[in-house]
Amino acid sequence: MTTTAPRDEQLWSRCDGCASLLYRKRLRRNLDVCPECGSHARLDAPERVAQLVDPDSFTALPDRAVRVDPIDFVDALPYPHRLGAARAGTGLDEAVLCGTARLGGHPVALAVMDFRFLGGSLGCAVGELITRTAERALADGTPLVLVTASGGARMQEGALSLMQMATVSQALAGLREAGLLTVSVVTDPTYGGVAASFATNTDVVLAESGARLGFAGPRVIRQVTGAALPDGFQTAEYLLRHGQVDLVVPRHALRGRLAALLAAAEAGRRPPATRPAPRPVAPPPAAARPARDPWETVRTARHPGRPTTLDYLETAFDGFVELHGDRLGADCPAVVGGVARLAGRPVMVIGHQKGHTTAELVARNFGMASPAGHRKALRLMRLAARLRLPVVTLVDTPGADPGVAAERQGQAAAIAESILAMSVLPTPVVAVVTGEGGSGGALALAVADRVLMLEHAVYSVISPEGCAAILWSDSSAAPQAARALRLTGADLCRLGVVDELVPEPHPGAHGDPAGAAELLGRAVAVNLAPLLTVPPATLVRRRRQRFRRFGAARSAAAPGAAAPAGGRPEVA
Numbered sequence: 052m053t054t055t056a057p058r059d060e061q062l063w064s065r066c067d068g069c070a071s072l073l074y075r076k077r078l079r080r081n082l083d084v085c086p087e088c089g090s091h092a093r094l095d096a097p098e099r100v101a102q103l104v105d106p107d108s109f110t111a112l113p114d115r116a117v118r119v120d121p122i123d124f125v126d127a128l129p130y131p132h133r134l135g136a137a138r139a140g141t142g143l144d145e146a147v148l149c150g151t152a153r154l155g156g157h158p159v160a161l162a163v164m165d166f167r168f169l170g171g172s173l174g175c176a177v178g179e180l181i182t183r184t185a186e187r188a189l190a191d192g193t194p195l196v197l198v199t200a201s202g203g204a205r206m207q208e209g210a211l212s213l214m215q216m217a218t219v220s221q222a223l224a225g226l227r228e229a230g231l232l233t234v235s236v237v238t239d240p241t242y243g244g245v246a247a248s249f250a251t252n253t254d255v256v257l258a259e260s261g262a263r264l265g266f267a268g269p270r271v272i273r274q275v276t277g278a279a280l281p282d283g284f285q286t287a288e289y290l291l292r293h294g295q296v297d298l299v300v301p302r303h304a305l306r307g308r309l310a311a312l313l314a315a316a317e318a319g320r321r322p323p324a325t326r327p328a329p330r331p332v333a334p335p336p337a338a339a340r341p342a343r344d345p346w347e348t349v350r351t352a353r354h355p356g357r358p359t360t361l362d363y364l365e366t367a368f369d370g371f372v373e374l375h376g377d378r379l380g381a382d383c384p385a386v387v388g389g390v391a392r393l394a395g396r397p398v399m400v401i402g403h404q405k406g407h408t409t410a411e412l413v414a415r416n417f418g419m420a421s422p423a424g425h426r427k428a429l430r431l432m433r434l435a436a437r438l439r440l441p442v443v444t445l446v447d448t449p450g451a452d453p454g455v456a457a458e459r460q461g462q463a464a465a466i467a468e469s470i471l472a473m474s475v476l477p478t479p480v481v482a483v484v485t486g487e488g489g490s491g492g493a494l495a496l497a498v499a500d501r502v503l504m505l506e507h508a509v510y511s512v513i514s515p516e517g518c519a520a521i522l523w524s525d526s527s528a529a530p531q532a533a534r535a536l537r538l539t540g541a542d543l544c545r546l547g548v549v550d551e552l553v554p555e556p557h558p559g560a561h562g563d564p565a566g567a568a569e570l571l572g573r574a575v576a577v578n579l580a581p582l583l584t585v586p587p588a589t590l591v592r593r594r595r596q597r598f599r600r601f602g603a604a605r606s607a608a609a610p611g612a613a614a615p616a617g618g619r620p621e622v623a
C-alpha cells in the first residue's frame with residue numbers, strides 16, 4: 052500500500068493491487084488486505100507478530116543482533132552506514148524478529164523476517180538469530196514457525212552469508228530429528244538463499260495468498276533464458292499446482308491453520324489419553340443377507356454415489372487441514388491427505404479421491420494416483436511418523452495411473468518405495484479399502500498394521516476386466532473373472548489379507564453415506580486404539596510379520612514366518 056500525501060498518510064492508503072484509496076483504519080482492521088481486490092499488502096515484522104500470536108504472549112529472545120561487517124564491504128556507501136540506516140528506518144536491530152509466544156494456546160518459537168530491513172536479506176546476524184530461535188524450540192520442545200520475506204543472502208557479508216543457509220538448515224534438521232514440527236509461512240517476496248533453505252525445508256510450507264517464491268527472480272530468469280515467463284509464474288497458486296507448497300492461505304485464515312497444525316503436533320507428543328475404548332462395530336450379519344455375486348459387489352464398489360475420501364473427511368473426521376504436493380514438481384489430485392481428528396485425536400489421513408460426477412472424476416483422474424501422488428502420500432506418512440501421529444489410509448482406486456507421463460516419472464519406483472517405507476513406518480497405520488482396491492496402486496497405501504475393508508468393497512491383483520481380457524481373451528468374461536479372483540471382503544478375510552469387514556448400511560454405502568461414515572469412523576477408532584500404546588519397534592516387527600505370512604509361507608512354515616494367514620494378528 053502506498054500512502055497518498057504526507058498530510059493524509061495516517062488516514063489513507065492507496066492499494067498497490069487496484070489503486071483504490073482506502074481508509075487506513077479500515078485496512079488495518081482487515082489485516083492490511085484490500086477489501087476491494089484482496090491484495091495482501093506487505094507487513095512489517097511487529098505487525099505480523101501481532102496478527103499471528105495470542106495477545107500479549109510474545110516474548111522477544113534475549114539475544115541481540117551483534118553488529119557484523121566481516122569483510123569490510125563498501126559499495127557506494129560503507130556497509131555499516133547502510134545497516135545504521137536500516138536500523139533507524141525500521142526500529143529493528145536486524146531483518147528478523149525472534150521470540151516465543153502462544154498461538155491458539157499452543158507454545159511456539161517463531162522468527163519473522165522484515166523485508167524493509169535491507170530487503171530481508173540473510174546475513175550472519177539474521178542466520179544466528181533464527182538458529183538461536185530453532186535451538187530455543189529444541190530446548191523447550193515446542194514447534195518452530197518461520198515467516199519468510201527476503202531477497203536472499205546478504206551480498207555485503209560475502210560467503211559468510213551464504214553459509215547461513217547451512218547454519219539454519221542444520222538447526223531445522225535438529226528439530227526434525229527430535230520430532231518437533233517446523234512450519235514456514237512464505238510471504239511476498241521470498242527468493243534466493245532463504246527460498247533455497249529454511250523457507251522450503253520445513254515440515255510444512257504454507258504460502259500466504261499473493262506470495263511469490265523462487266530460487267531465481269523473474270528478471271534473472273528472463274535475462275538468462277530469454278524466454279517469456281508463464282502467467283502467474285512463482286505465485287503461491289502456481290507453487291501449489293507444482294507441488295512446492297502445502298497450502299495457500301489467505302491472511303485471515305493463517306492463524307487458524309497454524310493453530311490446527313500446532314494442535315496436531317502437540318497431541319502427538321502427549322501419551323494417548325486413557326479414554327474408554329470405542330464400542331466395536333458388529334460384524335455384518337452374513338446369514339441375514341443373501342450372498343451377493345462377486346460381480347455385483349464389484350459394481351457396488353464402483354457406484355458413483357459411494358462416499359469418497361473427502362466425504363469421509365467431512366463426516367467421519369473433524370478439522371481436516373489438507374496438505375499438498377510432493378515437493379518435486381507436482382500435486383496429484385487423485386490422492387488427498389492431511390491432518391484431521393478422529394474421535395478427538397489427531398491423525399494423518401491419506402486416501403485416493405474419486406468423485407461423484409464425470410467432471411469430478413476427470414479432475415481427480417478417476418482416483419488413479421500419479422507418481423507424485425504416491426510421493427505426496429509418502430511425504431505425509433513420514434511427517435506423521437516424525438510427529439508421532441497415527442496414519443489412516445482410505446483406499447479407493449481402480450489402480451495407479453497407467454499413463455505415459457506416469458511411466459516417465461517413475462510410477463513403478465514410486466509405488467515400490469511407498470510399499471517399502473510403509474513396512475518400516477514407526478507409527479500405527481490402519482488402512483481401509485473403502486471401494487476399489489486396485490492392484491499395486493492400492494497396496495501402495497495399504498501396508499498397514501490393520502487392514503479393514505468395507506462390506507461391499509473389493510481388493511484385487513487386477514481388475515476383473517483386465518483379468519478376463521488376458522486369461523479368457525474376452526473382457527466380457529469379467530463377471531466370471533470376478534468370481535475366480537476371490538476379491539470380496541469375505542474371501543480376503545479368509546485369506547488373511549484383510550483383518551476385519553466394516554459393515555455398510557443396506558444396500559450399500561451409497562444409500563446412506565452418513566451411516567457409512569459413522570460405521571467407518573467407529574471401526575477405525577476401535578482398531579487404532581490398541582495400537583497407540585505399542586512401542587514403534589514392536590509395531591514395525593508385527594507389521595512385517597503380518598506381511599510375511601501369506602500364501603506359500605502358510606504351508607512351508609518358512610524360517611521366521613509367523614502365525615499362518617487367517618489367524619488374527621496379536622494386537623495389544
Ligand SMILES: [Zn+2]
Nearest residue numbers: 066069085088
Ligand atoms: Zn485493492
